[in-house]
Amino acid sequence: TGGRATIIGTLLGALIIQLVRYTLLANGVPDPVAMIVKAGLIVLAVWLQQREHRG
């Protein structure tokens, strides 16, 4: 929805997503599965954020 963002937060988010991806890949999870996990992570993060936002 915009209106509220931090540069550091964006950096952290990108770091976390890549960290999860490489952890999965390093543990022998195939790349496609890592993609699906990433998708799930995005939805989960946005959903949590929205719940918090509405109180």
Next chain:
Amino acid sequence: MTTGPTPFWRRVVFSPAFAVVLVLVLLTTFAALRYTNFLGAYNVSSVLRYISMFALVALGMCFVIMTGGIDLSVGTVAAASSVVAAIFSPYGLMAGLAGGLGMGLAAGLLNALIITRLKILPFIATLATMLAASGTALLLANNQTVSVSYDTEFTTLGQGDMFTAFRPEWVDADDAGPLGKFLGFLLGFPIPAFIALAAYVVGAIVLNHTAFGRHVLAVGGGEDASRLMGLPVTRTIFSVYLISGACAGMAGVILASQFGAGQPIEGVGWELFAIASVVVGGTLLTGGKGSIGGTLAGAMLLGLIFTILNFENGMGWISLSAYWQSVVRGVFLFVVVVLQSRLARTAQR
């Protein structure tokens, strides 16, 4: 402005679709004069076959955009559907069709659920589905293209023509003349193009003559206002993502059937093609106003531009690499969209 209703000719001339059709006709004339055989039955049929996939995806996208949403997942969903269709193709045409459509509907359902239940913005929800569908496609296909079965009738869906059985022999003769050629073209109308055309007719009827169509435009015009008026907002939004998923699924089935393989890495950039077609056709990205016919014209215009670029490459005057071609497409698209918005503003005055 003078009082009274706008005259009919004025409404037609200033409608966004009119400009697109005009450019379409001009470009076709240009191409027909410049390249030999551009309007030959073979070229027209193969171009229509190719465009039909994009046109289907654009139709679904049109409904989504009219509600004020967006569906970024169409490309990878089509890719995933092509893989599923290819896997199911040994069991026959219907099995492949059902499999591909099912995959598309499943993705549409996922989009619809995330957007209406979790109340997540369409942009983000469909972005996530885009990733998930791409992952699913690669998983199912084991990271490579999946060949379809040629033992069943599956490939006729993408490669066949509509009325082959009724085709008289003389239209294929060398001295058939223009009439014979035209008849031959009509009878050789490719099946995918027929499917796309049928879908557009149904889409236009649904938008203009059903309660659902009016709800779609009302939701796009103002979601809160529509909710206050007691319209089934959630159900409408739910439905448009299902429609978009089904259209992408159908495009995927055609993709697999036409090229003989399920292709997990196809579909990149299809969503942009679809969005561009919808916008060029005069549908507002903010929702609330839209045109099915305009979307079809937009999809055909973009497809025509791609084809002309290919022909231009074939002439040997210029030699564009695939990368430069996408740059040219991008510039072209930009010009068309800018002109379009200018025109729309003029028409509103």
